[in-house]
Amino acid sequence: GDSVTQMEGPVTLSEEAFLTINCTYTATGYPSLFWYVQYPGEGLQLLLKATKADDKGSNKGFEATYRKETTSFHLEKGSVQVSDSAVYFCALSQAGRRALTFGSGTRLQVQP
Amino acid sequence: EAQVTQNPRYLITVTGKKLTVTCSQNMNHEYMSWYRQDPGLGLRQIYYSMNVEVTDKGDVPEGYKVSRKEKRNFPLILESPSPNQTSLYFCASSPRFGRGGETQYFGPGTRLLVL
Numbered sequence: 673g674d675s676v677t678q679m680e681g682p683v684t685l686s687e688e689a690f691l692t693i694n695c696t697y698t699a700t701g702y703p704s705l706f707w708y709v710q711y712p713g714e715g716l717q718l719l720l721k722a723t724k725a726d727d728k729g730s731n732k733g734f735e736a737t738y739r740k741e742t743t744s745f746h747l748e749k750g751s752v753q754v755s756d757s758a759v760y761f762c763a764l765s766q767a768g769r770r771a772l773t774f775g776s777g778t779r780l781q782v783q784p
Numbered sequence: 785e786a787q788v789t790q791n792p793r794y795l796i797t798v799t800g801k802k803l804t805v806t807c808s809q810n811m812n813h814e815y816m817s818w819y820r821q822d823p824g825l826g827l828r829q830i831y832y833s834m835n836v837e838v839t840d841k842g843d844v845p846e847g848y849k850v851s852r853k854e855k856r857n858f859p860l861i862l863e864s865p866s867p868n869q870t871s872l873y874f875c876a877s878s879p880r881f882g883r884g885g886e887t888q889y890f891g892p893g894t895r896l897l898v899l
Contacts, residue, residue, distance in 0.1 A: 715890035767884035774826035
Protein backbone atom coordinates (compact mmCIF):
# COMPACT_ATOMS: atom_id res chain seq x y z
CA GLY A 673 0.00 0.00 0.00
CA ASP A 674 0.88 3.65 -0.04
CA SER A 675 3.25 5.03 2.56
CA VAL A 676 5.01 8.26 3.50
CA THR A 677 8.34 8.46 5.31
CA GLN A 678 9.56 11.60 7.04
CA MET A 679 12.76 12.38 8.82
CA GLU A 680 12.53 11.91 12.53
CA GLY A 681 12.57 14.90 14.79
CA PRO A 682 12.81 16.96 16.68
CA VAL A 683 14.64 19.33 14.42
CA THR A 684 16.10 22.21 16.39
CA LEU A 685 17.27 25.32 14.57
CA SER A 686 18.23 28.84 15.40
CA GLU A 687 16.16 31.69 14.05
CA GLU A 688 17.03 32.59 10.43
CA ALA A 689 18.55 29.17 9.74
CA PHE A 690 17.73 27.19 6.59
CA LEU A 691 15.20 24.42 6.99
CA THR A 692 14.86 21.13 5.15
CA ILE A 693 12.46 18.39 6.23
CA ASN A 694 12.77 15.30 4.08
CA CYS A 695 9.75 13.40 2.83
CA THR A 696 9.68 10.40 0.52
CA TYR A 697 6.72 8.34 -0.55
CA THR A 698 5.75 4.98 -1.96
CA ALA A 699 2.66 4.92 -4.12
CA THR A 700 1.32 3.57 -7.35
CA GLY A 701 0.19 5.97 -10.00
CA TYR A 702 0.33 9.72 -9.58
CA PRO A 703 -0.58 10.83 -6.07
CA SER A 704 -1.09 14.40 -4.91
CA LEU A 705 1.32 15.51 -2.19
CA PHE A 706 0.74 17.78 0.78
CA TRP A 707 2.44 19.39 3.72
CA TYR A 708 0.21 20.04 6.71
CA VAL A 709 1.33 21.98 9.80
CA GLN A 710 0.10 21.55 13.36
CA TYR A 711 0.78 24.44 15.73
CA PRO A 712 0.72 23.70 19.46
CA GLY A 713 -2.80 22.95 20.67
CA GLU A 714 -4.35 23.29 17.23
CA GLY A 715 -5.59 21.08 14.43
CA LEU A 716 -3.76 20.50 11.20
CA GLN A 717 -3.87 23.09 8.47
CA LEU A 718 -2.73 22.88 4.90
CA LEU A 719 0.65 24.50 4.32
CA LEU A 720 1.13 23.69 0.64
CA LYS A 721 0.43 21.05 -1.95
CA ALA A 722 1.40 19.81 -5.41
CA THR A 723 -0.80 17.70 -7.62
CA LYS A 724 1.55 16.59 -10.39
CA ALA A 725 5.20 15.88 -11.02
CA ASP A 726 7.56 18.89 -11.08
CA ASP A 727 4.93 21.15 -9.51
CA LYS A 728 6.20 23.40 -6.75
CA GLY A 729 3.94 24.25 -3.85
CA SER A 730 4.71 27.37 -1.84
CA ASN A 731 3.21 29.31 1.05
CA LYS A 732 4.48 31.56 3.86
CA GLY A 733 8.08 31.21 2.61
CA PHE A 734 7.92 27.41 2.57
CA GLU A 735 8.45 25.47 -0.65
CA ALA A 736 8.34 21.87 -1.79
CA THR A 737 8.79 20.36 -5.25
CA TYR A 738 7.11 17.14 -6.38
CA ARG A 739 9.95 14.94 -7.63
CA LYS A 740 8.62 11.78 -9.20
CA GLU A 741 12.05 10.44 -10.15
CA THR A 742 13.14 10.41 -6.51
CA THR A 743 9.60 10.01 -5.06
CA SER A 744 10.25 12.96 -2.78
CA PHE A 745 8.55 16.13 -1.59
CA HIS A 746 11.05 17.81 0.72
CA LEU A 747 9.96 20.91 2.63
CA GLU A 748 12.31 23.91 2.64
CA LYS A 749 12.38 27.41 4.04
CA GLY A 750 15.22 29.84 3.66
CA SER A 751 14.97 31.57 7.03
CA VAL A 752 12.90 30.11 9.85
CA GLN A 753 11.26 32.09 12.62
CA VAL A 754 10.31 31.16 16.16
CA SER A 755 6.68 31.23 15.02
CA ASP A 756 7.42 28.32 12.64
CA SER A 757 7.82 25.98 15.62
CA ALA A 758 5.25 23.25 15.00
CA VAL A 759 4.82 19.67 13.83
CA TYR A 760 4.96 19.20 10.07
CA PHE A 761 3.23 16.30 8.33
CA CYS A 762 3.84 15.10 4.82
CA ALA A 763 0.85 13.36 3.23
CA LEU A 764 -0.41 11.97 -0.05
CA SER A 765 -3.77 11.30 -1.60
CA GLN A 766 -4.73 9.09 -4.49
CA ALA A 767 -7.70 9.32 -6.81
CA GLY A 768 -10.22 6.71 -5.69
CA ARG A 769 -8.81 6.45 -2.18
CA ARG A 770 -10.91 8.01 0.57
CA ALA A 771 -8.17 9.06 2.97
CA LEU A 772 -4.92 10.92 3.20
CA THR A 773 -1.85 8.82 3.97
CA PHE A 774 0.28 10.63 6.51
CA GLY A 775 3.89 10.45 7.53
CA SER A 776 4.69 10.27 11.24
CA GLY A 777 5.32 14.00 11.56
CA THR A 778 8.45 16.05 12.26
CA ARG A 779 8.60 18.44 15.18
CA LEU A 780 10.45 21.69 14.45
CA GLN A 781 11.74 23.82 17.29
CA VAL A 782 13.15 27.23 16.41
CA GLN A 783 15.17 28.99 19.08
CA PRO A 784 15.62 32.77 19.23
CA GLU B 785 -16.01 31.93 9.91
CA ALA B 786 -15.57 28.67 8.04
CA GLN B 787 -14.55 26.03 10.52
CA VAL B 788 -14.71 22.49 11.83
CA THR B 789 -15.58 22.27 15.51
CA GLN B 790 -15.18 19.36 17.89
CA ASN B 791 -16.44 18.78 21.40
CA PRO B 792 -15.21 18.10 23.92
CA ARG B 793 -11.61 19.18 23.49
CA TYR B 794 -10.43 17.08 26.42
CA LEU B 795 -12.02 14.02 27.95
CA ILE B 796 -11.03 11.60 30.68
CA THR B 797 -13.19 8.52 31.05
CA VAL B 798 -13.09 4.96 32.32
CA THR B 799 -13.08 1.67 30.47
CA GLY B 800 -16.49 0.67 29.19
CA LYS B 801 -18.30 3.97 29.63
CA LYS B 802 -19.88 4.95 26.33
CA LEU B 803 -18.92 8.34 24.94
CA THR B 804 -19.55 10.50 21.90
CA VAL B 805 -17.27 13.10 20.37
CA THR B 806 -19.14 15.57 18.22
CA CYS B 807 -17.92 17.12 14.99
CA SER B 808 -19.62 19.88 13.04
CA GLN B 809 -18.67 21.86 9.94
CA ASN B 810 -20.29 24.99 8.54
CA MET B 811 -18.91 24.81 5.00
CA ASN B 812 -21.55 22.55 3.46
CA HIS B 813 -18.90 19.91 2.79
CA GLU B 814 -19.98 16.52 1.53
CA TYR B 815 -17.00 14.58 2.83
CA MET B 816 -16.17 14.15 6.51
CA SER B 817 -13.68 11.92 8.24
CA TRP B 818 -12.24 10.93 11.61
CA TYR B 819 -8.55 10.36 12.27
CA ARG B 820 -6.60 9.39 15.33
CA GLN B 821 -3.08 10.65 15.97
CA ASP B 822 -0.61 8.56 17.93
CA PRO B 823 3.09 9.26 18.54
CA GLY B 824 5.30 7.95 15.76
CA LEU B 825 2.33 6.83 13.67
CA GLY B 826 1.06 10.06 12.17
CA LEU B 827 -2.69 10.21 11.54
CA ARG B 828 -4.72 7.14 10.69
CA GLN B 829 -8.26 7.23 9.39
CA ILE B 830 -11.00 5.66 11.50
CA TYR B 831 -14.17 6.25 9.44
CA TYR B 832 -15.28 8.52 6.66
CA SER B 833 -18.51 9.69 5.10
CA MET B 834 -19.04 10.72 1.50
CA ASN B 835 -22.43 12.26 2.22
CA VAL B 836 -25.52 11.99 4.42
CA GLU B 837 -26.23 8.36 5.35
CA VAL B 838 -23.09 7.18 3.50
CA THR B 839 -20.29 6.01 5.79
CA ASP B 840 -17.46 3.53 5.49
CA LYS B 841 -14.54 2.13 7.43
CA GLY B 842 -11.08 3.61 7.29
CA ASP B 843 -7.86 1.91 8.29
CA VAL B 844 -8.52 1.53 12.05
CA PRO B 845 -12.31 1.26 12.61
CA GLU B 846 -12.37 -1.36 15.40
CA GLY B 847 -14.11 -0.11 18.53
CA TYR B 848 -15.69 2.93 16.88
CA LYS B 849 -19.02 3.82 15.32
CA VAL B 850 -20.16 6.85 13.35
CA SER B 851 -23.36 8.24 11.92
CA ARG B 852 -24.18 10.93 9.36
CA LYS B 853 -27.77 11.97 9.71
CA GLU B 854 -27.16 15.59 8.78
CA LYS B 855 -24.65 17.02 6.36
CA ARG B 856 -22.94 19.23 8.93
CA ASN B 857 -22.52 16.68 11.76
CA PHE B 858 -20.42 13.54 12.01
CA PRO B 859 -20.21 12.21 15.58
CA LEU B 860 -17.71 9.56 16.66
CA ILE B 861 -19.05 7.01 19.11
CA LEU B 862 -17.05 4.76 21.39
CA GLU B 863 -19.53 2.19 22.69
CA SER B 864 -17.13 0.60 25.18
CA PRO B 865 -13.87 2.54 25.33
CA SER B 866 -10.64 0.76 26.18
CA PRO B 867 -7.23 2.15 27.18
CA ASN B 868 -5.82 1.51 23.69
CA GLN B 869 -8.24 4.15 22.41
CA THR B 870 -6.40 6.81 24.38
CA SER B 871 -5.36 9.16 21.61
CA LEU B 872 -5.77 12.54 19.96
CA TYR B 873 -8.74 12.57 17.59
CA PHE B 874 -9.29 14.87 14.64
CA CYS B 875 -12.35 15.42 12.52
CA ALA B 876 -11.82 16.65 8.98
CA SER B 877 -14.01 17.75 6.10
CA SER B 878 -13.69 18.52 2.41
CA PRO B 879 -16.08 19.65 -0.33
CA ARG B 880 -15.54 16.24 -1.97
CA PHE B 881 -12.83 13.64 -1.75
CA GLY B 882 -11.40 10.86 -3.80
CA ARG B 883 -10.23 12.51 -6.99
CA GLY B 884 -6.85 13.41 -5.52
CA GLY B 885 -5.61 16.89 -4.65
CA GLU B 886 -8.50 17.96 -2.44
CA THR B 887 -7.60 19.87 0.71
CA GLN B 888 -9.00 18.62 3.99
CA TYR B 889 -9.98 21.02 6.77
CA PHE B 890 -9.30 19.82 10.29
CA GLY B 891 -10.94 20.48 13.61
CA PRO B 892 -8.89 21.47 16.69
CA GLY B 893 -8.69 17.93 18.07
CA THR B 894 -10.07 16.01 21.04
CA ARG B 895 -7.64 14.53 23.49
CA LEU B 896 -9.09 11.37 25.05
CA LEU B 897 -7.72 9.46 28.02
CA VAL B 898 -9.32 6.11 28.87
CA LEU B 899 -8.41 4.79 32.31
